[in-house]
Amino acid sequence: MKLRTTMAAFALAALLPTTVVACGADDATTLTTSSSSATGSTGTTGTAGEPPAGGPGGEGGPGGVDPSSVTTEEELVALIQSAYGEAQLGLHRGHQPVQDVLDEVLTISHDELHVRMEEQGQNLATVAEDIGVDPQALVDALVESWSPAIDDLLEAGTITEEEADGYREALEEAFTFKVTWDGSEETPTFSGLEA
Template identity: 60%
Template sequence: MKIRTTVAALVLSLALPLAACGTTDDAATASTSTSSTESTGSTDPTPEEAGFGGGLPGGGQGGPGGSVDVSSVTTEEQLVELVQDAYGDPSLDLHRGHQPVEDVLDEVLGITHEELHVRMEAGQGLAEVAEDLGIDPQELIDGMVDKYAVAIDTLLADGTITEAEADQYLADLETAFEFRVTWDGEEATPTYTGLSA
C-alpha cells in the first residue's frame, strides 16, 4: 500500500506543472531574450530579462521569471528585491518557487527535485523535509543565505552600502530564508521595504 501511495504521489507530482519552480520558463525566457536582442539590437538585458520582476510590486517573490538574479544586483533597490525574493512566492504554497535556490536544495538535501515535490505534495515544508532526512534546517538557511550574500558583498565592495548596512541586509536575508524554510503554510509573507531609518 505504501508503494502504491508513493507511486501515485510521484505520478501526481510529475503531472502537475513544474512552473511553480520556474523550470518550464527557461525555454520561454531564452526565446524572449533572443527575440528582444534581435528586435532592439541591444545585448543588454531588459529589467525583466535580468530578473528584476519588470518593475511590478513585489518584484521577485521567488516565482518563475520573477526572481532576482543574484549576480546582476547593482543597486540597493535590487538588493531590497532580492531580500523580498528570499521569502519566496506565497501563491506557490509550500513550493514558494525553488528555481533560485534549487542548487542549494539539491546539495543540502541530497534528493532529486522530483522527490522534493512528492514530499511537498504530501504536506512537508522545507524544514520537515530536512528533518525527515536527518538534516538540520539551519543548513538550508545557511546555504541559501550564502548564495544570496554575494549581492551584499558586491554592493559593499563598490561603496553602495556601508559595512553596518551590509550586516543588517545579511541579518534581514537570514530572517527571510528562515521564514521560507520554516513556513507553516498559514503565516502571511512579510513585505520587505529595506533598511529602517
C-alpha cells in the first residue's frame, strides 16, 4: 500500500505544473514549468503564457536569444534587443553568457552581486567601480562575448562589413545601457539598423 501511495504521489507530481521563481524574482517574474512523464516533454512559459525563456538550446535566459545560435539578421536584431536586459528581471540576470562575463570581470559571487544590486541599489557600473573595475571594461567584455554572432553573419555574407560595424555599435549601446541603467529609464527598442 505504501508503495502505491508513493508511486501515485510521484505520478501526480510529474503531471502538475511546478512554480519556479526566477533568481531573486517577485511574483511578476514567476516562471511555470510543466513536465509530462506520459509524453516525455517539458516546457517553460513566462508569466501570463509568454513564450519559453531563452533561445535555441535554452541558453538565452528570460526573453533571450542564445548568441551562439544566431544564423539570421532577424535573430541578430533580437539578440541586440535582449542585450538591453529586462528591468523587471534585474539587469544582471538573463543570458548565461552575460552571467559568465559578469563572473569573470567582476570576480564577485552571484550572491554578492544580488546584495549589491537589490539591497544596496547599485547598478552594474557602480558595482564595477566599487571593486576597482572600469565600467567600460565590463561593457567591452560583454560586447566581445556576443560579437561572434556578428562575425559569423559577416563571414556567411548575410551582412556587409558596414552593417557589421553598425551592429557592433548597437550592441555596445545596448550593453552600455545595461551596465549604467539607473532604474528609471525605459528600455529602448532596437528594431534593426536604420536604412
